[in-house]
Amino acid sequence: MTLLYHELKAAGVETANHESDLYFPKTEQTAAILLKHKPEADIAQTFRHSTLNTIWFDVPFAFVPWWEACRTAQVYGNARVYGDWWEACRTAITELQSLVQHIEP
Numbered sequence: 001m002t003l004l005y006h007e008l009k010a011a012g013v014e015t016a017n018h019e020s021d022l023y024f025p026k027t028e029q030t031a032a033i034l035l036k037h038k039p040e041a042d043i044a045q046t047f048r049h050s051t052l053n054t055i056w057f058d059v060p061f062a063f064v065p066w067w068e069a070c071r072t073a074q075v076y077g078n079a080r081v082y083g084d085w086w087e088a089c090r091t092a093i094t095e096l097q098s099l100v101q102h103i104e105p
Contacts, residue, residue: 004037005064015063022062026055034059061095 008015008024011033016023024030026046034041034057044059061067 003064004034004040004059004062007033007036016056017063017066020061020063020066022059023056024059025049026057030057 002010005015005022008022008030011029013024013030013033034044040059040062044057046055047058048054049056
């Protein structure tokens with residue numbers, strides 16, 4: 001199964017992020033891609049981009065490079081190199097677990 005982030009990149013879609021949150025423009029193409037990813041589609045929200053004045057999707061926890069950096073920080077555990085990355089990862093993981101508990105019966 002292809003992750004949402006990878007499918008968007010393969011389609012040439014512009015993406016942005018804040019920590020683990022994935023942002024991308026809302027278009028017919030991106031809406032169709034998002035709908036193929038049910039868990040992400042269920043928690044996605046939209047916002048108006050402040051400088052482009054266009055509508056974008058915001059999908060929490062879906063920016064893959066952030067998680068890859070977290071995994072690397074966990075493996076090496078070097079807080080001096082990675083700064084607050086690992087703490088931010090642990091916080092995000094806790095938030096994600098809480099979200100999953102609210103979704104699943």
